[in-house]
Amino acid sequence: MSKKVRVRFAPSPTGGLHLGGVRTVLYNYLFAKKHGGDFIVRIEDTDQNRYVAGAEEYIFDTLKWCGLEPDESVQHGGAFGPYRQSERKESYRQYAEQLVKEGYAYYAFDTPEELEKMRQTPIATGNKTEHGHTQQYDHSIRMKMRNSLALTTAETQKMLAEGTKHVIRIKVPEKETVSFTDMIRGEVSFDTSTVDDKVLLKADGMPTYHLAVVVDDFLMKISHAFRGEEWLPSAPVHILLWKYLFGLENMPQWAHFPLILGPNGKLSKRDGAKYGFPVFAMRWNDPKTGELTEGFKEKGFLPEAFINLLALLGWNDGTEQEIFSKKELIEKFSMDRVHSAGAKFDYEKAKWFNHEWIKRFEVSNLRFEVGELLKQDGFVVSNEAFLDKVIALVKDRCVLLTDFVQQSSFFFKTPEVLDIDAIKPKWNEAKQLFFAELIRNYELSSGWDAHTLENNFKEIAAVNDLKPGELMLPFRIMLVGGKFGPGVFDIAEMLGKEETIKRITMAIKVFQ
RNA sequence: GGCCCGUUCGUCUAAGGGUUAGGACACCACCCUUUCACGGUGGUGAUACGAGUUCGAAUCUCGUACGGGCUACCA
Numbered sequence: 001m002s003k004k005v006r007v008r009f010a011p012s013p014t015g016g017l018h019l020g021g022v023r024t025v026l027y028n029y030l031f032a033k034k035h036g037g038d039f040i041v042r043i044e045d046t047d048q049n050r051y052v053a054g055a056e057e058y059i060f061d062t063l064k065w066c067g068l069e070p071d072e073s074v075q076h077g078g079a080f081g082p083y084r085q086s087e088r089k090e091s092y093r094q095y096a097e098q099l100v101k102e103g104y105a106y107y108a109f110d111t112p113e114e115l116e117k118m119r120q121t122p123i124a125t126g127n128k129t130e131h132g133h134t135q136q137y138d139h140s141i142r143m144k145m146r147n148s149l150a151l152t153t154a155e156t157q158k159m160l161a162e163g164t165k166h167v168i169r170i171k172v173p174e175k176e177t178v179s180f181t182d183m184i185r186g187e188v189s190f191d192t193s194t195v196d197d198k199v200l201l202k203a204d205g206m207p208t209y210h211l212a213v214v215v216d217d218f219l220m221k222i223s224h225a226f227r228g229e230e231w232l233p234s235a236p237v238h239i240l241l242w243k244y245l246f247g248l249e250n251m252p253q254w255a256h257f258p259l260i261l262g263p264n265g266k267l268s269k270r271d272g273a274k275y276g277f278p279v280f281a282m283r284w285n286d287p288k289t290g291e292l293t294e295g296f297k298e299k300g301f302l303p304e305a306f307i308n309l310l311a312l313l314g315w316n317d318g319t320e321q322e323i324f325s326k327k328e329l330i331e332k333f334s335m336d337r338v339h340s341a342g343a344k345f346d347y348e349k350a351k352w353f354n355h356e357w358i359k360r361f362e363v364s365n366l367r368f369e370v371g372e373l374l375k376q377d378g379f380v381v382s383n384e385a386f387l388d389k390v391i392a393l394v395k396d397r398c399v400l401l402t403d404f405v406q407q408s409s410f411f412f413k414t415p416e417v418l419d420i421d422a423i424k425p426k427w428n429e430a431k432q433l434f435f436a437e438l439i440r441n442y443e444l445s446s447g448w449d450a451h452t453l454e455n456n457f458k459e460i461a462a463v464n465d466l467k468p469g470e471l472m473l474p475f476r477i478m479l480v481g482g483k484f485g486p487g488v489f490d491i492a493e494m495l496g497k498e499e500t501i502k503r504i505t506m507a508i509k510v511f512q
Numbered sequence: 513g514g515c516c517c518g519u520u521c522g523u524c525u526a527a528g529g530g531u532u533a534g535g536a537c538a539c540c541a542c543c544c545u546u547u548c549a550c551g552g553u554g555g556u557g558a559u560a561c562g563a564g565u566u567c568g569a570a571u572c573u574c575g576u577a578c579g580g581g582c583u584a585c586c587a
Contacts, residue, residue: 012587047586112585133513136583167585185517194515194583202585209587233516233582258518258580265580309524312536316525320535339525342580346523349537359550397549407548422547469546476547484548 005037006223009070010213012044013055015269016284016293017062019345020228020260023310027257028226029068030311030333037223041073042216043084046206053287062281066303067326080220085212092207095215095245096168096200100148104244105200108137108147109159109166118145136196139174168201170210170237178236183224183255183335190236198237210234214241217252225252229342230266232256255335258314259342267345277347281306300400301350302369305357309350314339323356355399363391370404377405379412386411389494393486407485411494414503415481418510422483423474427511434464434471435478435508439501448497450489457489478507 007028011021032039041063043056060075072078082088099105110118118141119134135141142149148156149171159166172195179189200211207215217225235254242251259266267279280295296306308324317324317332324332358366367384370391374381381387394407409415441456457475461468476488479500485491492500 010587014587044587050586108585115585134583136514165585169585188516190516196583199585204585206585208585213587228581229517230581231587235516256517261580313524318526320526322524322536341518343525344523346537349524352537394549396551467546472546480547482547486547486549487545488547 003221003223005032005035006040006221007032007037007226008040008042008217008220008222010042010044010216010227011059012047012050013059014047014050014052015055015286016280016282016295017059018267018269018279018281019310019313020267022062022066022281022306023260023313024226024228024257025063025066025068026307026310027315027333027335027338030329031224031226031335032071033330034333038071039068040078040080040220040222041070041076041083042220043074043086044209044212045084045086046202046208046212048086048204048206054285058282058284065282065297066307068307085207085216088212088216089206091219092211092215093201093205096207096211099170099200099241099244100168102244103171104240105168105170106142106148107156107160107166108145108169108197108199109151109164110146111165114146137169138196139172139193142169142171142197165203167199167203169197170200170240172197172237172240178239180235180239180251180254182232183253184258184338184340185256188232188235192236192240195236198234200241210237210241214238214245218242218246218250222252224255226255226257229256229259255338258339260313261342261344263344275347277345277350300402301354302357302361302401304361305354308357309353312353313343313345323353323360351399354401358395358398358401361395363388363395366391366395366401366404369401373401373405374408374412377409379405379409381412386494393490393494397484410480410485411491414499414506415479417481418477418507419482420477420510423477423511426470427474430464430466431471431474432508432511434460434466435474435504437464439504442497442501445497448493450487450493453492454489474507474511475504478503 009025009028011017017025029039031037041059043059045051045056056074060073063069070076072080072083074083096105100107115137118137121135121141122133137145144150147169151159173192176192177189178192178195179187182188198210199208201207213225216222235256239248239251242248261267262275262279269279278293278295278299280293282295282297284293284295285291286293297303304325307326307329311324311329311333312322315333315338316322318337367387371381371384371387374387390408390411391404394404398404398407437460438457441460442453445452445456457471458468461471472488473483476483476485476491479488479491479495495503
């Protein structure tokens with residue numbers, strides 16, 4: 001009997017949540033839900049220097065918008081708290097001390113200056129001193145540094161007793177092969193001689209990621225540990241810690257997701273919107289710089305489309321299906337169909353996903369968002385039934401939610417400027433007379449539906465020996481203001497008799 | 513530089529030894545539509561390179577090249 005599936009997303013609250021982060025959340029979430037497990041969010045705030053106000057709150061807001069609610073977290077509670085690493089500070093030291101006691105780690109007293117000097121020391125591996133090579137704090141140099149391995153026991157005890165600032169480093173064995181099975185990449189192995197003695201416990205008593213992730217994954221009974229590929233190089237450290245602390249048999253199964261690349265490599269939080277597309281899920285307001293970065297939400301993406309597009313960036317179900325609801329994703333997701341290669345983000349395709357979702361969405365699902373957008377732009381939306389009809393009429397031509405404003409503004413407000421250039425050259429007296437007659441006809445019209453409106457329009461055109469086609473565009477410009485929008489007669493029907501006639505009348509004057 | 517991961521149309525990907533290498537986005541053409549879209553039909557376009565294993569390789573192995581990641585008392 002296998003243990004319960006428990007996965008975690010462990011962000012550090014230092015800024016906005018970008019595409020890669022959300023996809024990591026998504027895959028964690030899908031995997032958990034697929035296997036009836038728990039999805040946990042653990043805040044990794046062990047670096048006090050990088051604290052950013054509001055970032056934690058922002059992460060949860062983003063998850064909520066995406067529809068990826070955790071089962072356990074700072075906000076959702078749970079039996080394995082606290083879910084903020086800074087609040088677990090006390091528990092880490094004992095594990096680090098245990099490692100020292102057992103000979104798997106050691107105290108290091110080196111000052112930042114000494115470390116800097118060490119990095120400069122040219123290393124002669126073989127016989128060449130390569131440019132750009134930085135010396136790592138590893139087996140080759142640790143006996144020359146100031147740590148409990150190189151110092152005598154008495155010296156170490158004295159420094160400890162005096163309260164000398166120190167860290168605890170892992171003592172990576174020299175010639176071992178550490179390997180593990182990655183759910184996506186298969187067997188991955190490392191020669192420990194190339195792994196450095198990472199700091200486990202910092203001078204301020206806080207653990208580094210390396211110690212914290214292992215301890216917390218154990219304490220929180222995490223069954224599967226998923227994270228981005230950028231963590232692969234430090235995996236041997238974590239494997240070693242599991243071996244020393246809790247036993248390899250208790251270690252979660254690992255999967256390292258491929259990176260999502262921008263035009264210049266890995267997407268990073270700092271890239272903001274400089275690529276011409278958002279990198280954050282939602283708007284991020286950096287309290288330090290005051291910089292406001294818009295996200296996919298503000299850009300007009302539906303959360304359903306957003307997670308759909310993210311899911312397909314590195315995963316597919318083996319069929320040609322591309323549009324998946326969250327329910328379907330949960331049903332069909334499987335880790336062995338996740339790609340191992342990084343994926344370059346394609347904003348055009350992202351927009352296509354959103355367009356597909358808008359087209360497929362029921363009007364009632366769009367009503368609220370579209371209504372808000374229109375109000376934001378100063379349009380008065382008083383009648384919900386009318387709004388619904390408008391949405392139904394224009395949604396096929398809206399790629400982003402924000403397109404609704406431009407596509408439907410003329411339903412709510414008489415256009416202020418008309419695209420006269422499209423009409424003027426071909427405007428003549430015959431056409432003017434036609435529209436005058438059209439006004440009279442429409443005024444007397446008893447029925448006001450697109451069909452009769454169109455019939456009457458064409459009848460009058462025929463009687464006056466005019467081509468309906470040449471009159472449709474002017475009519476459109478009169479009602480819409482430009483060369484876009486749904487069928488003209490549908491628009492006229494929606495606008496109603498009074499408004500339609502008003503717009504024709506006004507336009508005739510403008511065209512003269 | 514070292515270590516690790518990766519490499520199929522411009523982009524996302526399918527094809528887990530035998531296919532005319534399939535689909536989607538984008539692009540182009542035509543049809544539909546006397547607006548713009550939607551929709552429909554068709555088109556351009558890819559297995560990085562070199563060896564090997566095999567009757568047969570995009571698929572397995574090795575090398576090379578290229579790309580990416582990591583190389584902090586950051587995650």
